[in-house]
Amino acid sequence: MSNTTIDIPGYEGRAVNIKQGQTFRVIDVEGCQIADMFVISSDDNSEYFSPALTKQVIFRTVAKPGDHIYSNRRRPMLTFQNDTSPGPHDMSFAPCDPGFYLDLGADESHPNCLNNFQQALGSLGLSIDPAPDPFNLFQNTAPKANGDFDVGVTLSQAGDYVEFKTEMDVIVVVSACSVDLEVDGVQALGGKSTPLQIQIL
Numbered sequence: 001m002s003n004t005t006i007d008i009p010g011y012e013g014r015a016v017n018i019k020q021g022q023t024f025r026v027i028d029v030e031g032c033q034i035a036d037m038f039v040i041s042s043d044d045n046s047e048y049f050s051p052a053l054t055k056q057v058i059f060r061t062v063a064k065p066g067d068h069i070y071s072n073r074r075r076p077m078l079t080f081q082n083d084t085s086p087g088p089h090d091m092s093f094a095p096c097d098p099g100f101y102l103d104l105g106a107d108e109s110h111p112n113c114l115n116n117f118q119q120a121l122g123s124l125g126l127s128i129d130p131a132p133d134p135f136n137l138f139q140n141t142a143p144k145a146n147g148d149f150d151v152g153v154t155l156s157q158a159g160d161y162v163e164f165k166t167e168m169d170v171i172v173v174v175s176a177c178s179v180d181l182e183v184d185g186v187q188a189l190g191g192k193s194t195p196l197q198i199q200i201l
């Protein structure tokens, strides 16, 4: 069986249907890139990945290989199988949206993961509004002991990937995050958004 590869240009998002029992990877092609990943049940689009519920079940702030990724109905959607990156992978932040860029002093027309999500889902003829929250792969925003977030440069290198197995038929949406501005004094992406890939094995 040949692999299917979906190329995601920097600043853009893509959506793909993946059947139960398949394995897929989200690959950081050039390194130092955040991937906002949304997971939706193909059978019922009101069931989707819940970071809050997943954190409650796994009892940690971030998932790691061996953990399940849970839906808002407490059903396993994915098994986190492998991670070649140093991580961490944020499960606290909402996707960046027009207001996020306004707050940073940019224009609200700045590319953002919320728009990328809706555009990518729209390419499949679907819409979910309000959008679910993402699993922010490679996003280095670990919480400190006092509860503040510590924003760091994204640590993934070219070719690093995270690998999941699907536990149900799902739609996976991945957005190449566009946060090319300083947040808390840090350029998390090194100043520009670069490509990602989804590879279905």
Ligand SMILES: [Zn+2]
Residues within 6 Å of the ligand: 036, 095, 096, 112, 113, 114, 176, 177, 178, 179
């Ligand atoms: Zn983003």
